[in-house]
Amino acid sequence: MGRRNDHSIEQLQELILKAAEKIIEQEGYQKLSARKISQEIGYTVGTLYNVFKNLNEIILKVNARTLINLHTKIKLNLTQHHNSMPELAKCYIDFWKSNFQLANMLFNYSMPKGEEFPPWAQLEIDKMFLTVSSALLPTLKNNLPLAQKATSVLWAGMHGICTLCLSGKMSIISLENAYSLADSFVRGYLDGILDL
Amino acid sequence: MGRRNDHSIEQLQELILKAAEKIIEQEGYQKLSARKISQEIGYTVGTLYNVFKNLNEIILKVNARTLINLHTKIKLNLTQHHNSMPELAKCYIDFWKSNFQLANMLFNYSMPKGEEFPPWAQLEIDKMFLTVSSALLPTLKNNLPLAQKATSVLWAGMHGICTLCLSGKMSIISLENAYSLADSFVRGYLDGILDL
DNA sequence: GTGGATATTGAACGCTGTTCAATATGGGGA
DNA sequence: TCCCCATATTGAACAGCGTTCAATATCCAC
Numbered sequence: 347m348g349r350r351n352d353h354s355i356e357q358l359q360e361l362i363l364k365a366a367e368k369i370i371e372q373e374g375y376q377k378l379s380a381r382k383i384s385q386e387i388g389y390t391v392g393t394l395y396n397v398f399k400n401l402n403e404i405i406l407k408v409n410a411r412t413l414i415n416l417h418t419k420i421k422l423n424l425t426q427h428h429n430s431m432p433e434l435a436k437c438y439i440d441f442w443k444s445n446f447q448l449a450n451m452l453f454n455y456s457m458p459k460g461e462e463f464p465p466w467a468q469l470e471i472d473k474m475f476l477t478v479s480s481a482l483l484p485t486l487k488n489n490l491p492l493a494q495k496a497t498s499v500l501w502a503g504m505h506g507i508c509t510l511c512l513s514g515k516m517s518i519i520s521l522e523n524a525y526s527l528a529d530s531f532v533r534g535y536l537d538g539i540l541d542l
Numbered sequence: 543m544g545r546r547n548d549h550s551i552e553q554l555q556e557l558i559l560k561a562a563e564k565i566i567e568q569e570g571y572q573k574l575s576a577r578k579i580s581q582e583i584g585y586t587v588g589t590l591y592n593v594f595k596n597l598n599e600i601i602l603k604v605n606a607r608t609l610i611n612l613h614t615k616i617k618l619n620l621t622q623h624h625n626s627m628p629e630l631a632k633c634y635i636d637f638w639k640s641n642f643q644l645a646n647m648l649f650n651y652s653m654p655k656g657e658e659f660p661p662w663a664q665l666e667i668d669k670m671f672l673t674v675s676s677a678l679l680p681t682l683k684n685n686l687p688l689a690q691k692a693t694s695v696l697w698a699g700m701h702g703i704c705t706l707c708l709s710g711k712m713s714i715i716s717l718e719n720a721y722s723l724a725d726s727f728v729r730g731y732l733d734g735i736l737d738l
Numbered sequence: 739g740t741g742g743a744t745a746t747t748g749a750a751c752g753c754t755g756t757t758c759a760a761t762a763t764g765g766g767g768a
Numbered sequence: 769t770c771c772c773c774a775t776a777t778t779g780a781a782c783a784g785c786g787t788t789c790a791a792t793a794t795c796c797a798c
Contacts, residue, residue: 374652374655376652453705453711454650456572459570459573463710471712475712495719495723496726498723499727501706502699502703502707502723503695503702503727504702505702505705505706506697506698506699506702507698507699507702509649509705510701515649515667516667516694523691523694526691527695527698530691530692531731534734534738535730535734537737538730538732538735539730539734541733542729
């Protein structure tokens with residue numbers, strides 16, 4: 347068709363990422379394909395590769411958006427509920443519930459062999475860790491190493507609960523008791539490490 | 543080539559599953575392909591489809607083997623260490639470390655849309671749950687509902703720790719402190735729920 | 739020895755990510 | 769106003785994917 351100039355590169359980026367997110371939420375990230383995206387935005391495959399290096403880069407950018415989205419929700423929840431970890435756990439489950447496919451991709455997508463995780467992604471994750479560990483610090487007698495370890499454990503634990511509950515792989519762990527498990531986990535663990 | 547009769551169907555099954563496991567451990571399950579398996583075993587693709595319904599079925603059978611393997615290790619560990627949960631946690635991490643790609647597939651592979659998780663897979667998982675919750679029961683004052691919930695939490699938590707540590711996605715949660723996190727988690731949580 | 743049963747093949751189909759020469763067009767200069 | 773060139777856009781091409789199935793080559797019973 348030749349030159350069209352309907353959209354700037356920035357607009358195309360946004361179109362592509364929005365389309366990718368739509369497809370992922372509808373069909374899962376394994377079903378995402380370059381041709382589907384291009385069809386969705388009314389361009390052909392080639393255009394995607396003018397705007398992004400490849401599909402991997404598109405997925406990374408979508409993950410970055412999901413991550414920032416999650417971080418924003420976490421910060422809001424912490425201020426609203428005065429750094430309550432049980433409340434944060436609920437918030438985390440809610441995020442997984444309403445963004446299951448995107449959250450799934452965020453944590454399960456693995457780089458093609460040879461490629462390295464981009465530093466900005468690590469940085470964003472580290473920032474989120476800092477947000478949580480700071481909120482946790484007062485509860486744990488301002489013991490910083492303990493707060494960091496607890497953050498890791500809480501994070502990994504909530505990740506496990508959400509993954510297993512929402513994937514439906516463990517019949518015993520069903521969605522309805524995700525909240526109940528998370529509550530038992532957060533309260534039990536925080537209570538336990540204060541004793542030890 | 544026509545009829546060859548080098549191997550019985552059972553032998554072919556074993557050849558295929560062994561080859562699949564080899565490829566998965568080397569390259570990850572996303573890189574598994576029918577043509578790679580067939581090349582590995584010295585047959586052509588068509589033969590795979592005489593023995594198994596499709597690639598999905600092969601993956602499920604590999605997962606079943608991994609699951610049984612894990613269950614065996616768990617049972618052995620529980621008897622060797624007198625139902626110690628911290629020891630079981632170590633055992634679980636070790637299993638993930640030495641079978642990372644297979645464990646990864648076991649927990650992350652999701653069925654093609656429309657297909658349902660086979661009942662025998664659910665059954666095997668439930669059996670493993672029972673093994674752990676039975677071992678946990680005496681520690682928790684023979685409170686069965688509590689033991690079941692605790693098993694779910696411990697399971698999900700260990701799953702999260704292993705996933706995040708071994709995928710290397712969280713720079714803060716590194717492999718070296720997987721054991722340390724797991725220990726804090728198991729001891730802290732079990733101590734905590736006895737208090738609450 | 740021969741014929742039928744069947745294990746094995748491999749080409750074919752429609753999908754995938756990615757590349758890149760060809761092309762059609764918007765906009766600046768004359 | 770017209771034209772030309774820079775370039776945004778295209779779509780055919782390639783290799784690889786899962787899956788199917790008609791053709792085939794071989795084994796085994798008779």
